[in-house]
Amino acid sequence: MSAASTQPIISVSNLSKTFASGLQALKNIDLDIRRGEIFALLGPNGAGKTTLISTICGIVNPTEGSVTVDGHDIITDFRAARSMIGLVPQELTTDAFESVWGTVSFSRGLFGKRPNPAHLEKVLKDLSLWNRKDSKIITLSGGMKRRLLIAKALSHEPQILFLDEPTAGVDVELRRDMWQLVRSLQAGGVTIILTTHYIDEAEEMADRVGVISKGEIILVENKAELMRKLGRKQLTLHLQNTLQLVPPELANYHLELANGGSDLIYTYDTQGDRTSIATLLEDLDRAGISFKDLQTTQSSLEDIFVSLVRKNK
């Protein structure tokens, strides 16, 4: 790979934002977004996700630190930086009386691109808005408006797309469509940064996950790596005979009884010592406990996320 393609497409360094109210919404953020990846930014309400995105896009002035987009500083070289970025805001903010076609044409022009009806037609078709192209925006449903905002962002062929909670208030089927769209954009070389409160969305879509809490990035990790590292596994043994109590000789495994004593649950770290399962099974045998079936489950990103944020409280 050439140096240009391994260089991050967005580089945030030491970025801080303190609002006039004195609230520090971003605290010394360092973050690199890789070219072509789907990056999911997770964090509870008020964590600073929107503020971070708004700062990169030029809507909020940073208090400290710098951001470059494909090597262009977002302040001194804002034209080059911004023309690469498409932004889909969290709030459904649209004009009311403009037509669908009018507003996507407007967006394209605003970003300095020559009119290209064929491209706009494709974007509207991809988002199932083509048959509403002459409708006034005010007559669209909420989900349609959300898609329209995406169409506006895609109208100027951005190389980077920010999606701030793109699937909030969108029905299940449409969510699937949107994931599909995001994947096809990625296949076309677009880098995507999305925020979401649906962890399954991040789990499904993202290459990497960042967790922000109270204005600090507390974790950035490959999704698979993250699940491997922090994911906890549970081994459930369906017992032959129900147990009233976990035998004391098994105390250091911290086993739990469930399902009226017919299931025995063992929770362990995937990073931990693998042989412990083997010894557990031996010890069970020694204690005369036999089981008819077993099953393991891995914790989801959601569990990881919740435990991380709780720690940061």
Added chain:
Amino acid sequence: MNVQAIRAIYRFEMARTRRTLMQSIISPVISTSLYFVVFGAAIGSRIAQVEGISYGAFIVPGLIMLSLLTQSISNASFGIYFPKFTGTIYELLSAPISYFEIVVSYVGAAATKSIILGLIILATAGLFVPLRIAHPFWMILFLVLTAVTFSLVGFIIGIWADGFEKLQLVPLLIVTPLTFLGGSFYSIDMLPPLWQTVTLFNPVVYLISGFRWSFYGIADVSVAVSLAMTIVFMAISLAIVAWIFKTGYRLKT
């Protein structure tokens, strides 16, 4: 220079005018006609002439200025206030567009509208009174300079305003009184000496005087002073706009 963006905003703003054609064009025409009926016909029949011009014709430049000022301000202030109000300003702020380009497109569109309006009023006035335009070039120049200057003022108000009341406040409390007291309907000479002096502090006097001169060759103050004052107002407005953008005042947090 992001020409596509300027074109997009300009078009968007002009489309807004077309959608609100009634209120943008027709209502000023009706109100001007009413002025003619009331001032021109009813009162004018008792005031024979002002400086050798029939009263009806005398008030035409002032009437046009009155509309030009209020419309420039309201067009430009709504144009920029509305995206702030609805939140669509995010797109403007995240676009690869400079402040200069933003001002050119919004102020350009607002000024275009009010100039069109001024010309419509002029044509309407022509139906009521015989018109004579002694210095057409100067007439257009004053029209354009005033439209641009007050569109800049409107832009500033639109950025400053954080509610609809404020948007109406300045035009209502400042611009309309200044225009009425700025010699729209009378010559400054008709006032007692003290009020003549006070009036000279009213910036609108210079605009109306210069504009009227371009019609009839008569003026309350010299044309050079009128032109200079118009340019001074424009420079002040530009300086304020530049400051707004430099500091991000009320646009960015």
